[in-house]
Amino acid sequence: MNEWYRRNGDVLTLTLHVQPGAKRTEVQGLHGEALKIRLAAPPVEGRANEALLKFIADFFDVPLRQVELKQGGQSRHKVVAVTGSKIEAESMLGG
Numbered sequence: 001m002n003e004w005y006r007r008n009g010d011v012l013t014l015t016l017h018v019q020p021g022a023k024r025t026e027v028q029g030l031h032g033e034a035l036k037i038r039l040a041a042p043p044v045e046g047r048a049n050e051a052l053l054k055f056i057a058d059f060f061d062v063p064l065r066q067v068e069l070k071q072g073g074q075s076r077h078k079v080v081a082v083t084g085s086k087i088e089a090e091s092m093l094g095g
Contacts, residue, residue, distance in 0.1 A: 003033035005089035012082040012089055014056070019076065020048035025055050027092050034077065035092060049073060053080070059092065060085035 004015045017031040022038035029036055041051035049069055057067045060082045072078030 004030065004035045007089070010084055012060070012085060013070070014080045014082065014089065016052070016072075016078045016080060017076055018048065018052055018072075018078055020051075025051065027094075029093065046073075049078075052078070056080055056082060060087045 006013050015034045017034040017036045018039060019028070019036065020039045020041055020043035022040055024038070025040045026038050027035065028038050037052065037055070039048050039051050039055070041047045053067045053069060054064060057064045060067070062082060062085050066083040066085075068081045068083075070079040070081050
């Protein structure tokens with residue numbers, strides 16, 4: 001069973017481990033019970049969070065307003081909710 005996401009009706013909740021300051025933004029793979037995402041944005045003034053939410057919105061093909069940071073504003077461990085996407089979470093793993 002996948003521990004890093006769950007779908008509840010229209011809402012997909014993702015548990016993420018985020019590494020800012022990477023060379024490019026990409027999904028790294030599973031990291032314990034979270035999905036690791038490397039972000040090109042630096043961890044300053046909320047820029048990494050902005051970049052993360054935009055990356056998730058683009059990936060799941062939804063407007064940015066339908067992606068919400070639920071937990072982990074100041075942490076590498078984040079919980080993000082995506083509303084209204086038809087794309088399955090597993091596709092983040094390239095599977």
